[in-house]
Amino acid sequence: MKGSCVCALLALSVLLGWTGAQQPATTRPDFTCGGDLVGKSGFVGSEGFPNFYKPNSNCTWRITVPEGNIVTLTFRIFDLEAEPQCRYDYLDVFNGHSHSLQKLGRFCGTFRPGNLISTSNTIMLELVSDEATQGRGFVAYYSAVIPYEDEQQTCGGKITKAQGEIMTPNWPNDKYPPGTSCSWLITVEPDMVIHVKFDKFVLEADTYCRFDYVAFYNGGERDDSQLIGKYCGDQAPLPILTSGNVLLVQFVSDLSVTLDGFSAQYTSFPRGSSVPSVESRTSTRTIPSVPVVKLLKIKKLSQPRAQNPLCAKACKRDGTIKTSFCSSEFVITGKISSISPGPRGTVNVAVSLIKVYKSGRLIISQVGETMSVKLVSQCRKCPLLRRGANYIIMGQVDEEGRGTMAPGVFTAPYKAQHHNLLMNINNQPC
Template sequence: MPPAAPLLPLLLPLLAAARPEAAPHRPTFACGGVVSGESGFIGSEGFPGVYPPNSKCTWKITVPEGKVVVLSFRYLDLESDNLCRYDFVDIYNGHANGQRIGRFCGTVKPGALVSNSNKMLVQMTSDANTAGSGFIAKFSAAEPHERGDQYCGGRLEKPSGSFQTPNWPERDYPAGVTCSWHIVAPKNQLIELKFEKFDVERDNYCRYDYVAVFNGGEINDAKRIGKYCGDSPPGPILSEKNELLIQFLSDLSLTADGFIGHYKFRPKKLPTTTVPPTTTTTPSTSSSKPTVALCQQKCKRSGTLESNYCSSNFVITGTVITAITRAGSLHATISIINVYKEGNLAIQQAGKSMSAKIVVVCKQCPLIRRGLNYIIMGQVEEDGRGKVLPNSFVMSFKTKNQKILNALKNRTC
């Protein structure tokens, strides 16, 4: 967490604009408030000093009738957490019971956030522990786009259907749009989702334009299946229960072709066929769908680091930063410590940080937990995700293992 004092010279011009009545050497912000006008600034309580613990501050922003609110963070420094569970800023459409546009924490600023009306609500919550310098953000009024053919979102209850970005396929999607599709199946069914075409402004963190998919019927980061941008369609998605929410957001800058996606309902339990006992080896198909026979095997790691190294497509060490159970498998994101054997594993890089997606086909075997470090060996699917089967080699990573792995890396298989 950067100290508050060095921020002051950099932020005085912003703070003076935000609070002209405050003395330039002691600028302060209150906890929440009601603000209106063509533009202005809001900031966390006491910014740029450390914000207080155990607080909840709410700002209600109103711009002139007929316009929309655009919020741009100039500085953000809150306790960091993958799911933003502890200290966070929530942004909502409207002033009451509005749809949440996003939740933010850490130090990575989101792109411009756009409301669907002339009202926006900003709420910052802090817990009892780690704090930071908080945030400062500028709000301004912008002309809304003509909705017409740009209308999007809604509730989808038919057994199958499609959804697409505004203007698809004739033109790029417009800037400053938020769409939410809520898909609801009967209680005993699940929802399968596939994107046919996909082109959304690319960014390493998908901060500006993105599609987010959630289990259930509300925007809740703890239930987020994924957040997507760029020009590669996400892989097929299967809901945990009978509801999915798809959110699309574009900011006020670059746009792209957009996407079209399709969904269909399917029974919770698919009929299982009898599998001969000989099919307990690695399946030749690239599917990550677990089979009953495969996941009933005894979960015991066989062989050694050395014996498994050459038979694996990829070998990495890393920290599990997300782990989501989906259709009997565990979908995890690994923050990479070292790559010893890459194969066709898709590795994403954002600054100095690298990450990869893996699927543990049988969610309990091998068992991995969020926040812990592992050596992971496995195969690679066609989409570049790592695939870990019960007979794949996975073990806790200790620094003493590094010497062996470095030696293996220099060995020719």
């Protein structure tokens, strides 16, 4: 038993890069509960790692790199108590040494966050745990990076023009370089909003956009900043519309695959004027004086309900959990966050993810602080889902990357003990 523990720690050290041919074993960091970390690079981790972190703890790490640099944070290991809304144990990352600054994200579970970057030479991490379940915590590597700049292009910066263009470095002549971090802070006149439309979009694809991605935030560097979306792959996002006059855009690439990148045009409009719709390039709609998200909810509620078609057969599941698992393109567990009528009697279902067992071509988005998917049910009453409840859901994926649920698709209420069953099925040949 003792030998196996030593082997496990050695393997962990190799993974993290703590040991080398000329380095003594004492180079492995001793992680404590919070502190001030100053330097060009280093490791930050939960107290006592690789042992389980303590219950009822609150640890804050303030990282400072040399002036003129920005901070990149790369997670090597991540294992916190899982909960869809990250209410119990979580790690918050802030864009500077204050809770009043922009929160770059809240993370929990075993999903390893993608690289994070600051807009200055400081960043702050805060780990909070409750009295119940604990995990092994996290380890991340921080480093100082000089923002990318050459004679033709500056990657990031503060922009105050009413309209302009943002693009990845080397666009359009070459692929974006590896290990790049760019941060644009766009500020237009008060009472204006910002509209962004992509011309081309090709980034490294990953289900959770952990490697190369571009993220958009409503608001600036203060705490009013809210994540609009985080995008990767080769499908251009729909046009983006802010709720105010400030937009923060962050682009990150890791050290492996590089691709063509993206080019996007932004314009600003007075609140209340007509701009190209985010749903269609030819239609227009009016920018409201209330937050965009709230208006969309009102718009959906005001639409007349489409007449739902009768299901072709009685509503019952086709096949067993094993046969359905094998025949389905995606298998997930998650909480139903919204249900709304769709066109031609379909139903749109938004799901906050608990776990992904198969994803296929399913598009998974980060909305706020949770990962979510959009599904379309072909029959309103089959399968019958209830908002706020947790489910096992299986199905196919359409050409737009949305999950589809036909009558008879496998769904079932989800409980924690089902995880082991699904993992066992996932590890067996179909």
